[in-house]
Amino acid sequence: xxxxxxxxxSTVNLDALYPIIVSPVITEKATNGSMHNQVTFRVLRDxxxxxxxxxxxxxxxxxxxxxxxxxxxxxxxRFKGRLxxxxxxxxAIVTLAEGSKIxxxxxx
Numbered sequence: 759x760x761x762x763x764x765x766x767x768s769t770v771n772l773d774a775l776y777p778i779i780v781s782p783v784i785t786e787k788a789t790n791g792s793m794h795n796q797v798t799f800r801v802l803r804d805x806x807x808x809x810x811x812x813x814x815x816x817x818x819x820x821x822x823x824x825x826x827x828x829x830x831x832x833x834x835x836r837f838k839g840r841l842x843x844x845x846x847x848x849x850a851i852v853t854l855a856e857g858s859k860i861x862x863x864x865x866x
Contacts, residue, residue, distance in 0.1 A: 775813040775816045776817070778813040779810075779813050779814070779850075780802065781799065782800075782862035783798040783799060783800060783849060791851065794853070795854045795856065795858070795859075796851055796853050796854070797814075797851075797852050797860050798849055798850070798851050798852070799849070799850050799852065800847060800848070800850075801827075801848050801849070802848065803829070803846060803848045805848065807825040807827060807850075810825050810827070810852070811825050814852050820858035820859070821854065821855035822853070822855070822858075823853050823854065823855050824853040825851070825852055826850070826851040826853075827848060827850050827851075828848070828849045828850075828851070829846065829847075829848050830848075831846055832845045832846045832847075
């Protein structure tokens, strides 16, 4: 029989977590989510929900209960007759556990 090995506590690699969260979203709709313990972030387009959860928990030391994502498709816009294109953006709406709080107005 083999001996059962105890798992070592996982260490958080902050260098891998920083690029996942691009920036917080400061809009009226995102600010209204704070009444429901929700914070909205712009994230990498290829980031998954488990990666976003680990990044928020590791960077802000909070407990995350849910992660919802939204992909906004870019638009074609005109400026002085020239065509331009807004890039696609992915948002993550993170619901925090009761008692957890993130102040997005301060830096890390």
